[in-house]
Amino acid sequence: MNKYLYKNKSSLLKLKRAFNSFFKIEITKYPTEQLSRRIALLHYHKIDVILDVGANIGQYGAEMRNIGFEGDIFSFEPMTKAFQLLEKTASKDPKWNVLQFSLGEIDGQTNINISKNSVSSSLLDQLPQLTESAPEAVFLEKEMIQIRKLDTIFETLNINNKKIYLKIDTQGYEEMVLQGAENCLKNIIGIQIEMAFEPSYKGSLTYHEMKSKLKTLGFQLHAIENGFFDKKTGKQLEVDGIFFR
Secondary structure (H helix, E strand, O other): OOHHHHHHHHHHHHHHHHHHHHHOOOOOOOOOHHHHHHHHHHHHOOOOEEEEEOOOOOHHHHHHHHOOOOOEEEEEOOOHHHHHHHHHHHOOOOOEEEEOOEEOOOOEEEEEEEEOOOOOOEOOOEOHHHHHHOHHHOEEEEEEEEEEOHHHHHHHHOOOOOOEEEEEOOOOOHHHHHHOOOOHHHHEEEEEEEEEOOOOEOOOOEHHHHHHHHHHOOOEEEEEEEOOEOOOOOOEOEEEEEEEO
16 A cells, blocks of 8 residues: 555544544444445345335434435334324425334234334333343333234235335334235345344244245345344344345
């Protein structure tokens, strides 16, 4: 390497470290390598529709827009307060559609457990390790919500002949979302799904069980993204798996 370039790079690194130390923040490259890989996978597979199941207030959809995804997004969020914020976030984006119901294995109504931090809310009951590693995930109340099978509503989305990517982040309810998509799953090319090394919710599948299930459905694991970990011990508890046909 050129001596001047090496010296210049070294000086910039020292400046970055000093800045980080003084302001107690970390400057990082954006998009990260993890996000760059995700968008590369979507480009390679020509994805033009994302089904964002478990959208909460729109974090995932906004992230996908920030890293350059320009296709249609359909975000599903059943909780009233979270949906209101999601609707506001997506309101100025004509290709971002929001729907106020959950996806699962039935059509009807059910109760969801709402957590203190909102993002840990689930249709399933918690296991002790969740609140031990994340006290803010404790359930505070319940809400009656609408739930639909993806099979039931798929035709209404008008996305036939599209390259579809299904993102599922439903706090342990991922298997039930897949059960409700048995017929339309043949139209889906990619799946991004939360997978637990140690389940946080009663009845949810483990990482290996979910990987095996998706393999039987014709999907192969292409990438793993970092997820929830115990902040006390550093132990990894969940990751996101990205699968393609």
